[in-house]
Amino acid sequence: MTCLTSLLELINYGFVLFFGIVIALYLADIHFEDNHTPYIASILILGAVQLLFYLIMGENLLYKCYPLLIHLPLILLIRFAFHRNIYIATISVLSAYLMCTPRKWFGTLAASFFHDSPIVSNLVSICVTIPLLCLVIRYIAPYIIRLKYEDKKTILLFFLLPLSYYILEYTLTVYTDLLYTGGPVIIDFMDSFIVLFFFILAMVSLDFAAKKSNAERENLLLGTSAAQAQKEIAQLSASQRQASIYRHDLRHHMTFLQNCITDNKPEQALEYIHQICTDLDNSRVIRYCENDTLNLILASYAAQAEASGIDLKLSVTAADFSRFQITDLCSLFANALENAIHACENIPPSKKRYISLRVYEKNNRICIQLINNYIQDPVFENEIPISHEPDHGIGVKSMISVVEKYHGVYGFFAENGEFRFLASL
Numbered sequence: 029m030t031c032l033t034s035l036l037e038l039i040n041y042g043f044v045l046f047f048g049i050v051i052a053l054y055l056a057d058i059h060f061e062d063n064h065t066p067y068i069a070s071i072l073i074l075g076a077v078q079l080l081f082y083l084i085m086g087e088n089l090l091y092k093c094y095p096l097l098i099h100l101p102l103i104l105l106i107r108f109a110f111h112r113n114i115y116i117a118t119i120s121v122l123s124a125y126l127m128c129t130p131r132k133w134f135g136t137l138a139a140s141f142f143h144d145s146p147i148v149s150n151l152v153s154i155c156v157t158i159p160l161l162c163l164v165i166r167y168i169a170p171y172i173i174r175l176k177y178e179d180k181k182t183i184l185l186f187f188l189l190p191l192s193y194y195i196l197e198y199t200l201t202v203y204t205d206l207l208y209t210g211g212p213v214i215i216d217f218m219d220s221f222i223v224l225f226f227f228i229l230a231m232v233s234l235d236f237a238a239k240k241s242n243a244e245r246e247n248l249l250l251g252t253s254a255a256q257a258q259k260e261i262a263q264l265s266a267s268q269r270q271a272s273i274y275r276h277d278l279r280h281h282m283t284f285l286q287n288c289i290t291d292n293k294p295e296q297a298l299e300y301i302h303q304i305c306t307d308l309d310n311s312r313v314i315r316y317c318e319n320d321t322l323n324l325i326l327a328s329y330a331a332q333a334e335a336s337g338i339d340l341k342l343s344v345t346a347a348d349f350s351r352f353q354i355t356d357l358c359s360l361f362a363n364a365l366e367n368a369i370h371a372c373e374n375i376p377p378s379k380k381r382y383i384s385l386r387v388y389e390k391n392n393r394i395c396i397q398l399i400n401n402y403i404q405d406p407v408f409e410n411e412i413p414i415s416h417e418p419d420h421g422i423g424v425k426s427m428i429s430v431v432e433k434y435h436g437v438y439g440f441f442a443e444n445g446e447f448r449f450l451a452s453l
Contacts, residue, residue: 032147033146033147033150036146036147036150036151036154037087037146037150038079038082039150039154040150040153040154041078041082041087041090042075042078042079043153043154043157044128044131044153045071045074045075045078045098046071046075046157047124047127047128047131047157047160047161048098048102048121048124048125048127048128049067049070049071049074049102049124050067050161050165051120051123051124051127051161051164051165051169052102052106052120052121052123052124053066053067053070053106053120054164054165054169055119055120055123055124055168055169055172055173056106056110056112056116056117056120056173057112057173057176058106058110058112063110066105066109066110070102070105074097074098074101074102077097077098078090078097078098081093081097091202092202092203095198099121099122099125102121103117103118103121104117106120106121112176113176113183115180115183115184115187116175116176116183118187118191119172119175119183119186119187119190120172122187122190122191122193122194123172123190125190125194125197126190126193126194127160127164127168130160131153131156131157131160132153134152134153134156135148135149135150135151135152135153135156136149137152138151138152139152172186182236185229185232189225189229192221192225196218196221200214281300281304284300285297285300285301288300316330316342316344317344317346317347317387318347319347319349319357321349321354321357321358322344322349322357322361322387325357325358325361325362325365326342326344326361326365326385329362329365329366329369330342332369333365333369333372333383336369336372336373336381337377337381338369338372338373338381338382338383339380339381339382339383340382340383340384340385341382341383341384341385342385343384343385343386343387343388344385344386344387344388345387345388345389346387346388346389346394346395347389348389349394351434352394352434356430356433356434359426359427359429359430360396360426360427360430360431360451363423363424363426363427364385364396364398364423364427364449365383365385365398366423367423367424368383368398368400368447369383369400371400371401371402371404371406371447372400372401372402374402374403374404375401375402375403376403379403380401381401382399382400382401383398383399383400384397384398384399384400385397385398385399386398390452393436393452393453394452394453395450395451395452396449396450396451396452396453397448397449397450398448398449398450399446399447399448399449400446400447401445401446401447402442402445402446402447403445405442406442406447408440408442411439411440412424412428412440413440413442413447424440427449427451430453431451431453434453435453436451436452436453437451437452437453438450438451438452439451
């Protein structure tokens with residue numbers, strides 16, 4: 029029985045080594061399919077070192093020297109042979125060591141039903157090695173691999189967790205037996221450590237989530253602002269082209285009018301002048317407010333509303349927009365007016381379509397009131413209108429992001445065929 033126990037123990041050590049090396053390499057994004065020789069060489073060389081040390085020094089000393097015999101060489105192999113970041117190399121090896129814990133636990137659990145038999149413990153640990161290996165490679169490794177794309181702060185966070193476990197494991201169970209004999213002091217320390225580490229991880233995770241949310245919001249604002257800027261540039265370009273044409277044709281206009289006067293045809297000259305004035309009025313940008321950026325947006329959507337047969341009333345008495353970024357103004361008003369026009373366009377042309385926009389100042393805040401009628405009832409979720417149509421619904425999110433960015437309040441309301449968007453910022 030003793031020989032069988034020793035043999036299974038030795039085989040189990042071999043499986044532990046195989047499990048740890050493969051997991052460490054996969055977590056470092058080093059796949060067996062592309063690295064057959066390094067995999068086999070690493071397992072054989074480190075396996076020979078482990079076997080030799082086991083036979084000469086025994087199991088107890090081998091376990092205590094494992095960090096220098098196996099873990100450190102494996103870290104150096106990943107760092108210098110495969111040119112991975114030292115943090116990634118260390119995280120991979122320490123995480124692989126951490127993954128060995130569930131494997132050992134299955135063996136301990138099974139042995140507990142057979143009077144803590146070491147034969148059962150080793151057999152079960154050996155049997156669960158391959159299934160656990162497949163699970164880790166398939167479901168855990170892809171997430172650890174992504175660390176190479178993260179910043180140093182994120183990598184450091186993931187580095188500290190397995191490092192802390194590694195230090196505590198060797199300090200309390202390998203080099204000493206304080207975890208089993210230390211009494212309440214050690215137990216309370218472990219509880220305190222887990223709680224403290226949980227709160228640290230929670231705070232850092234929340235900080236990352238907030239930064240990610242802000243980045244997504246900024247990206248959304250930039251995207252919608254860029255789209256609106258393209259529309260405004262196109263409108264300005266069209267106006268400039270028309271003005272260039274009039275400057276180019278001015279000499280011809282003057283020649284024609286001179287001929288009309290010379291031939292005593294004042295009526296024809298007046299009609300020609302009237303036509304030129306009409307064309308100029310149609311090409312000019314109407315002044316709705318003092319802010320040039322907002323004025324361009326309003327002029328652009330006023331033209332769209334007129335082309336769609338929508339009665340658009342604009343009243344902008346607010347004058348100070350200096351604290352707002354141009355991109356934010358574009359996102360807020362462009363998306364609001366675009367959504368309103370889209371809702372009105374669904375109304376049959378035979379019925380009245382209208383949009384009313386008021387922008388005014390009150391208590392040093394900019395107040396916005398946008399009203400439009402609709403025929404298709406909007407869908408609300410958490411008091412926010414949503415749309416399941418492709419490429420729709422992003423505008424509302426962008427509007428909300430702008431209002432929240434300036435610590436404002438907003439509201440969306442729909443009743444009796446009339447939709448209202450109210451905001452103060």
